[in-house]
Amino acid sequence: MTTSARGSGDGQGGPLSSNAVASDDAGRVATRRERVAGILQRAGALVVLLAVIIVASLVFGGRFASVDNFLNILEASSFLGLVAVGMTFVIIGGGIDLSVGSLLALSAVLAAYGSQYGSVVAVALPLFVCGLIGLVNGLLIARARMAAFIATLATLLFARGLAFAVSDEGNTIFHIKAGLVVSALGQESLLGIRLPVVIAATVFLAGWLALTRSRYGTAVTAIGGSEDASRLMGLPIARVKVAMYLVSGLLAGLAGLLVAARSSSGQSTIGVGLELQAIAAVVIGGTLLTGGAGSIAGTLAGVLLLNVINNVINQVGTLSSYFQQVVSGIFLIVVVLVQRYLSREQRLVSEDQNRGQP
Amino acid sequence: MASADLAPGRREIRTDAALDWVAERGVYLGLLALIAFNLMFTPRFAEVDNIRLQFVQVVPVAIIALGMALVIGTKGIDLSVGSVMAISSALLALFLGYGPIVAIVVGILGGATVGIVNGLLIARFGIQPIVATLALLVGGRGLALVLAQGRLTEVFDPTLGVIGSGRVFGIPIVVLVALAVALVVAFLVSRTTFGRYLVAIGGNPEASVLAGVPVRRTLIVVYTLCAILAALAGVIQTARLNASDPSFVGNLIELSAITAVVVGGTPLSGGRVRIIGTLAGAMLMQLISATLITHNLPDSATRMVQAVIIVAAVFIQRQRGSA
Numbered sequence: 001m002t003t004s005a006r007g008s009g010d011g012q013g014g015p016l017s018s019n020a021v022a023s024d025d026a027g028r029v030a031t032r033r034e035r036v037a038g039i040l041q042r043a044g045a046l047v048v049l050l051a052v053i054i055v056a057s058l059v060f061g062g063r064f065a066s067v068d069n070f071l072n073i074l075e076a077s078s079f080l081g082l083v084a085v086g087m088t089f090v091i092i093g094g095g096i097d098l099s100v101g102s103l104l105a106l107s108a109v110l111a112a113y114g115s116q117y118g119s120v121v122a123v124a125l126p127l128f129v130c131g132l133i134g135l136v137n138g139l140l141i142a143r144a145r146m147a148a149f150i151a152t153l154a155t156l157l158f159a160r161g162l163a164f165a166v167s168d169e170g171n172t173i174f175h176i177k178a179g180l181v182v183s184a185l186g187q188e189s190l191l192g193i194r195l196p197v198v199i200a201a202t203v204f205l206a207g208w209l210a211l212t213r214s215r216y217g218t219a220v221t222a223i224g225g226s227e228d229a230s231r232l233m234g235l236p237i238a239r240v241k242v243a244m245y246l247v248s249g250l251l252a253g254l255a256g257l258l259v260a261a262r263s264s265s266g267q268s269t270i271g272v273g274l275e276l277q278a279i280a281a282v283v284i285g286g287t288l289l290t291g292g293a294g295s296i297a298g299t300l301a302g303v304l305l306l307n308v309i310n311n312v313i314n315q316v317g318t319l320s321s322y323f324q325q326v327v328s329g330i331f332l333i334v335v336v337l338v339q340r341y342l343s344r345e346q347r348l349v350s351e352d353q354n355r356g357q358p
Numbered sequence: 359m360a361s362a363d364l365a366p367g368r369r370e371i372r373t374d375a376a377l378d379w380v381a382e383r384g385v386y387l388g389l390l391a392l393i394a395f396n397l398m399f400t401p402r403f404a405e406v407d408n409i410r411l412q413f414v415q416v417v418p419v420a421i422i423a424l425g426m427a428l429v430i431g432t433k434g435i436d437l438s439v440g441s442v443m444a445i446s447s448a449l450l451a452l453f454l455g456y457g458p459i460v461a462i463v464v465g466i467l468g469g470a471t472v473g474i475v476n477g478l479l480i481a482r483f484g485i486q487p488i489v490a491t492l493a494l495l496v497g498g499r500g501l502a503l504v505l506a507q508g509r510l511t512e513v514f515d516p517t518l519g520v521i522g523s524g525r526v527f528g529i530p531i532v533v534l535v536a537l538a539v540a541l542v543v544a545f546l547v548s549r550t551t552f553g554r555y556l557v558a559i560g561g562n563p564e565a566s567v568l569a570g571v572p573v574r575r576t577l578i579v580v581y582t583l584c585a586i587l588a589a590l591a592g593v594i595q596t597a598r599l600n601a602s603d604p605s606f607v608g609n610l611i612e613l614s615a616i617t618a619v620v621v622g623g624t625p626l627s628g629g630r631v632r633i634i635g636t637l638a639g640a641m642l643m644q645l646i647s648a649t650l651i652t653h654n655l656p657d658s659a660t661r662m663v664q665a666v667i668i669v670a671a672v673f674i675q676r677q678r679g680s681a
Binding site (some may be wrong): 169280323 | 479483486488489492494495496498504508612613626656657658659660661664668671673678
């Protein structure tokens with residue numbers, strides 16, 4: 001594995017790129033620009049988020065900028081948010097987890113199925129199974145050294161298959177009976193804020209603390225930055241990685257549990273493509289897909305941004321909802337291009353050549 | 359993965375050799391085993407109609423997997439192929455009024471455009487393949503839905519009908535198209551400078567730049583080719599089904615294609631392209647699901663078995679060298 005001195009972070013041979021040359025020519029001036037670029041890169045999603053909120057408030061007035069609508073956005077964000085926290089750790093650690101969408105569906109099905117036997121089973125069963133699959137992901141990747149992309153692709157298929165198998169090929173939709181404690185998780189509020197939002201906020205806080213203040217977070221960042229160096233430093237790479245995927249699976253399971261509680265049912269068809277939304281949110285939030293750098297706060301901004309865009313597009317009655325996808329795709333490209341430019345300004349050429357990791 | 363495998367202990371060397379042998383031929387062995395199983399236990403498996411059906415059904419995945427093999431050979435990945443299928447299918451339905459030839463050309467050009475965008479984002483702007491093509495997966499599907507206004511369009515056209523279900527000497531035309539594509543791709547990889555460049559880039563991007571390989575141009579061509587093949591698969595699928603439904607065409611086909619390529623022995627780490635292996639990989643996955651379905655295993659079991667097979671195949675492969 002080689003990391004070249006400058007500019008060649010393109011993975012695919014862009015070292016001749018003019019941008020890299022330009023930033024070299026900038027010489028001393030670059031230092032301040034570097035710092036500004038660094039801040040922008042980290043806060044880019046937040047800036048765009050605020051801009052979109054302000055513009056939307058001006059254009060749509062009370063229809064957009066109302067407490068109710070903001071609470072709706074927050075609630076819609078909470079499910080993706082939970083998944084995205086786990087994904088942030090995985091991506092910072094240099095991996096990827098494609099199985100989360102299927103795990104969410106599996107968890108929702110299992111929660112609704114388990115609710116026949118009481119709330120404890122409804123909560124424990126999905127979390128146990130999703131945690132187990134997350135653990136398998138981790139073992140395949142960290143112990144058996146499989147590419148994260150392939151291992152989690154396989155569990156994507158497996159978990160979806162299991163969700164269908166439990167629900168009689170999707171023909172049975174289990175319902176959570178009214179009055180069960182587990183429904184409260186999705187439907188009750190705390191101080192006027194719905195519980196999924198409270199839970200997601202808690203998880204974001206915990207994730208932020210774990211990433212920035214704990215030894216584990218440092219280890220994840222180090223491993224994502226350079227696995228070889230981390231090994232030489234004596235970090236327990238396999239254990240850290242397994243934990244990463246285990247948590248990602250658990251959080252996807254928690255999100256699925258909340259979806260089931262919210263809708264009082266578990267459907268095996270939900271969550272298709274959720275992994276891609278989560279990855280998009282994480283990348284928009286300034287986390288590098290190459291690993292080694294990123295932030296939970298950025299992910300929060302990325303998740304909110306995607307949901308605000310959806311909300312705005314729904315406000316524009318004339319636009320078909322399909323534009324949501326087009327706009328999300330364009331946003332992803334724009335944000336990544338900007339990041340790319342900024343990180344080059346910083347000379348933060350942290351990509352190495354092994355895309356083998358995707 | 360970032361790390362090189364630790365040196366194997368002496369004891370493991372013989373196992374490694376055996377695993378090597380299996381890994382090299384795994385996909386063919388698997389295919390043979392599956393065929394043998396079906397010959398013994400599946401009634402009517404060896405009938406012409408069934409064989410023809412299996413080949414016809416594998417065509418879209420096989421064509422896309424061939425393009426994907428090129429991309430993976432450069433150490434890249436293309437997640438947008440399913441969306442490209444949807445776009446070309448939507449365009450085909452939209453432009454059918456101008457005649458089938460025009461519609462097909464527009465559909466394929468539309469797909470090619472996506473490929474060029476992929477290539478530019480990756481080669482010019484240095485965005486990772488997985489991110490760039492992810493953006494086009496999301497955006498492309500949306501675009502296809504916008505084009506078709508989210509509706510299923512029935513497509514009736516005699517020319518398309520012939521392409522979709524016609525036969526020459528008993529061989530379905532779509533299968534012939536897939537074979538032609540395979541030949542062209544095989545020729546490109548093994549007999550042209552382009553093929554050498556492609557493999558060189560996958561093997562070592564930096565060395566390729568230093569050696570004067572036109573990295574960017576090659577990458578753009580590779581992603582464009584992959585998208586053109588995906589668009590072609592979209593046209594074929596539309597012609598076969600007599601309908602264009604952009605919300606379903608090509609959904610998750612990127613995963614099947616990647617699986618076929620990897621199972622077929624092309625390493626995700628690039629630097630090598632296996633054409634016949636890829637075709638065998640596609641056929642293996644097709645036969646697995648066909649076998650499970652004819653033996654009345656539900657769809658859910660099919661997925662789970664596929665998952666296990668992917669893990670097993672890759673697990674065996676990664677033993678060889680540090681992939």
